[in-house]
Amino acid sequence: MLFNSVLYLLFFGLLYLLYWTIPASRRVTLLIMGSMLFYAVWGLTGEGWVGIRWTLHFLAAIGFSHFMNRAIYDATEQQTKKRLLSFTVVVLLINLAVFKYAAFFLGFLIDLGVPAEALPDAKGLFLPLAISFYTFQIIAFTVDVYRGTIKDRPTASSYFLFILFFPQLIAGPIMRSTDFLDQKPFLNSRRMYDGGWLIVGGLIKKVLLADPMGNYVAPVFGNPTAYTSWSILLAGMSFSLQVYCDFSGYTDMARGSALLLGYSIPENFKAPFFSLSARELWQRWHITLTTWLRDYIYIPLGGNRVSVVRNYFNQFLTFALGGFWHGADYTYIFWGGMWGILLAVERFVEQVLGIKTVPEKNVPMKLLKGLFMFVLFAIGALMFRSQPVMMGETLISSTRIMGQMLGGLFVNWPDRLMDVYASTGADASALSAVFGSQVFALSEIPQPDTIAGMFVALIFFHFVQYKPGFFERWRRFDPYLLPLAGAITGGFLLPALSQSGHQFIYFVF
Numbered sequence: 001m002l003f004n005s006v007l008y009l010l011f012f013g014l015l016y017l018l019y020w021t022i023p024a025s026r027r028v029t030l031l032i033m034g035s036m037l038f039y040a041v042w043g044l045t046g047e048g049w050v051g052i053r054w055t056l057h058f059l060a061a062i063g064f065s066h067f068m069n070r071a072i073y074d075a076t077e078q079q080t081k082k083r084l085l086s087f088t089v090v091v092l093l094i095n096l097a098v099f100k101y102a103a104f105f106l107g108f109l110i111d112l113g114v115p116a117e118a119l120p121d122a123k124g125l126f127l128p129l130a131i132s133f134y135t136f137q138i139i140a141f142t143v144d145v146y147r148g149t150i151k152d153r154p155t156a157s158s159y160f161l162f163i164l165f166f167p168q169l170i171a172g173p174i175m176r177s178t179d180f181l182d183q184k185p186f187l188n189s190r191r192m193y194d195g196g197w198l199i200v201g202g203l204i205k206k207v208l209l210a211d212p213m214g215n216y217v218a219p220v221f222g223n224p225t226a227y228t229s230w231s232i233l234l235a236g237m238s239f240s241l242q243v244y245c246d247f248s249g250y251t252d253m254a255r256g257s258a259l260l261l262g263y264s265i266p267e268n269f270k271a272p273f274f275s276l277s278a279r280e281l282w283q284r285w286h287i288t289l290t291t292w293l294r295d296y297i298y299i300p301l302g303g304n305r306v307s308v309v310r311n312y313f314n315q316f317l318t319f320a321l322g323g324f325w326h327g328a329d330y331t332y333i334f335w336g337g338m339w340g341i342l343l344a345v346e347r348f349v350e351q352v353l354g355i356k357t358v359p360e361k362n363v364p365m366k367l368l369k370g371l372f373m374f375v376l377f378a379i380g381a382l383m384f385r386s387q388p389v390m391m392g393e394t395l396i397s398s399t400r401i402m403g404q405m406l407g408g409l410f411v412n413w414p415d416r417l418m419d420v421y422a423s424t425g426a427d428a429s430a431l432s433a434v435f436g437s438q439v440f441a442l443s444e445i446p447q448p449d450t451i452a453g454m455f456v457a458l459i460f461f462h463f464v465q466y467k468p469g470f471f472e473r474w475r476r477f478d479p480y481l482l483p484l485a486g487a488i489t490g491g492f493l494l495p496a497l498s499q500s501g502h503q504f505i506y507f508v509f
Helices: 006-017 024-046 050-074 079-109 129-148 156-164 188-222 229-260 278-284 287-296 308-326 331-351 363-385 393-407 415-421 431-437 449-464 467-491
Strands: none
Touching: 006 024, 006 229, 006 363, 024 156, 050 129, 050 156, 079 129, 129 156, 129 229, 129 287, 188 229, 188 449, 188 467, 229 363, 229 449, 278 287, 278 331, 308 331, 308 393, 331 363, 363 467, 415 431, 449 467
């Protein structure tokens, strides 16, 4: 049940009316039942009856973790708590590994030379929806119980609602216990208007920006060797815009839906493409994942309390694991590892060489650094977007795209290099595979004016996140502006909406 679908509008509208009509004592039960229905309907509408299996598997994970959380809370000896915590986390990670990563690990063994017939068949396994997100959220809660962050003994209703709460269930934000458990849900006019604006803005990002952009860039990624360097770079930038509008739009609609039900859930994006460094970028992009990786992997590994070299390795390992969390493929590991290396290099330049990587007062340099970071993100997006299966194919695919793009941005030197290489009598096919056959013969992506307009919209939405207080002066007009914006947006969006809608990119993770 997608947020950008008529089915969700009907579901949420009915739930909203019923929620605020029944006694407050029954609302948690209603939200739990509604959230289970929301989760199960995904399988019923798109994957046959697999939604029932998803839901039963999910409920089993929640039930197991709740039982273990209470055992950890009740244990009186620290060593017992630690053993129970380790057992719980290991079981949850094994569950994630089996259902999401089994095919990857089997493929890894095949890459090492193990005969395929000697290995078990993973084709019968199903991938439970949102297993990466809810596994991290469950682990965070269990660790918080162990650390004593959660003061009261977890109740079944509060814990089940915390994990199942449908606005954040499928693709986050990844909540912590402190984000949700202590809330006393309420609704006032300010929350209603905030929720409405978030839903309207999220729909615009998803339906009017992300989905059309996906249609424009798909042909480039489908056959990258048929396009030129500039086209591929533009496709990488456009895909960056698509992912941001898609994921940020989902988060906005999730936060808006939660506010209308009286709850506040964390913000996940704060104008990430206005960042002037890799560190700042990851403080603004997918914030709840970054802070989860920091608190539950990076800091337990030693954080900043270890040697310089060990600290760099911790950064690399944390982001490589973060990349692996996104998907069961070498590509994601390389993508995450790339950012880990960039963060380590950035810290080395600042701390060891004493060179500031972020200009403080030079506005032109700030603009150039911001553009550089966006292009760097787009280059990473090229790697993220290519998803081959085998390790060798990943290396060739990513290297081909990178080589073709970077090699032809300014001069046509790869062709000359291949000519020189071939003149020695050697086989130039390897270089040809890397650089591609067409370089620097700028081919056009369809409707560049539309894409330019979308980039302008991207800047506007970033400004809204970067300077939220700027619009406070207009909030007194909410009773007039929000219905008008909703009506105009609805007029544009209704033709694009369907019973199912277009899936959000992060739902596959």
